[in-house]
Amino acid sequence: MSTDTAAPAVTRPAVAGRRKTKLGWNLIGLLVFVTLGFPVYWMVNTAFKPAKDAIDPDPHFFPSTFTLENFKRALEIADFWGPVTRSLAVSSVVVVIGIVVGMLAALAISRFAFRGRKIVIVGILAVQMVPLVAMIIPVFLMLNDLGQYDRLSGLIITYLTFILPFTVWTLRGFIVNIPKELEEAAQVDGCTRTGAFVRVVFPLLAPGMVATSVYGFIQAWNEYLYALMLMSQQNQTATVWLGNFITKNGTEYAPMMAGSTMMAVPIVILFLLVQRKMAAGLTAGAVKG
Numbered sequence: 001m002s003t004d005t006a007a008p009a010v011t012r013p014a015v016a017g018r019r020k021t022k023l024g025w026n027l028i029g030l031l032v033f034v035t036l037g038f039p040v041y042w043m044v045n046t047a048f049k050p051a052k053d054a055i056d057p058d059p060h061f062f063p064s065t066f067t068l069e070n071f072k073r074a075l076e077i078a079d080f081w082g083p084v085t086r087s088l089a090v091s092s093v094v095v096v097i098g099i100v101v102g103m104l105a106a107l108a109i110s111r112f113a114f115r116g117r118k119i120v121i122v123g124i125l126a127v128q129m130v131p132l133v134a135m136i137i138p139v140f141l142m143l144n145d146l147g148q149y150d151r152l153s154g155l156i157i158t159y160l161t162f163i164l165p166f167t168v169w170t171l172r173g174f175i176v177n178i179p180k181e182l183e184e185a186a187q188v189d190g191c192t193r194t195g196a197f198v199r200v201v202f203p204l205l206a207p208g209m210v211a212t213s214v215y216g217f218i219q220a221w222n223e224y225l226y227a228l229m230l231m232s233q234q235n236q237t238a239t240v241w242l243g244n245f246i247t248k249n250g251t252e253y254a255p256m257m258a259g260s261t262m263m264a265v266p267i268v269i270l271f272l273l274v275q276r277k278m279a280a281g282l283t284a285g286a287v288k289g
Contacts, residue, residue: 040264046257047071054254070258074245077255080262083241088266090152090237091220094159095213102167103209107197109168110175121172127165135161136229143230150232158226163216170215174208175201210274218267238263 046054047070049063074080109120139158140149148154178201186196227237242263245256 043257043260043264046254047261049254051252051254054257070254071262073252073255074259074262077252078241078244080241080259083236083238084263084266086152086235087221087238090155090159091217093156094163094220095217097156098160098163098167098216099209099213102164102171102212103205105168106171106175110172111180124165124169128162128169132162132225136225139226140229149230150235152235155227155230155237158230159220159223163219166219167212167216170212171205171208174205178204214270214274217270221267 045061045063048066048068049070050065050067051070051073053060053063053065108114109117139161143149143154143158146154148157182200182204183193183196186200187193191199222239223237224239227240228243231237231240242256242259245252245259
């Protein structure tokens with residue numbers, strides 16, 4: 001007597017319904033992509049337009065004439081490489097310090113039970129809820145007393161105050177998803193706790209560290225308010241440098257968009273270099289049974 005049962009037949013209405021659902025989700029995804037991508041396209045589009053077309057009351061979605069004069073004007077209006085170099089230095093140092101300290105803090109919160117652990121977690125969340133604008137005056141006074149006003153080191157310390165909590169919280173989520181059984185198995189095979197972390201946890205945590213680093217870099221790179229308040233014009237960062245296009249005669253929109261396009265290049269390059277590491281979930285299926 002056969003125990004095999006026939007698989008239920010899939011009716012045409014069910015197949016059609018699935019196709020409609022898939023089509024609907026694809027349309028929603030396309031709409032989201034167009035909504036998010038249009039400002040970027042318009043920035044690049046305006047950067048290559050003649051200056052007069054950038055302020056045309058009847059805008060065109062495609063430039064009739066391509067020009068590089070806006071990029072030339074952007075490089076001439078003020079020093080460009082100095083602010084970009086300072087922004088790169090500040091963002092890189094903030095990411096390195098933040099990822100090292102954040103990883104150690106996230107590991108302690110995720111793997112060790114200690115008194116006040118929940119208070120620390122709640123404190124990290126509470127710090128992220130405080131608006132940055134509310135801390136400008138205290139930060140300014142503190143840095144002025146420490147002699148760190150108008151210094152890159154002071155700006156780095158300031159950026160760490162809001163990037164480090166995010167780093168800790170994000171890495172904690174990645175570490176929690178790594179099964180403890182992997183570390184225990186490594187320790188049974190003779191590894192120390194540190195060895196188990198370096199050989200087992202760290203490789204699995206690498207994608208999360210890359211994703212967190214990229215987001216932290218973007219945050220530091222795009223920050224404007226503190227860079228404007230804490231740095232002089234001689235030490236301005238790239239985002240503050242864009243303010244040079246606002247003059248007493250008006251705003252030079254086309255050169256400003258050219259400058260913004262050049263500022264976006266480091267972020268695009270960084271993403272292209274690490275895009276393969278951005279995927280999370282390499283720990284899926286690491287432990288079976």
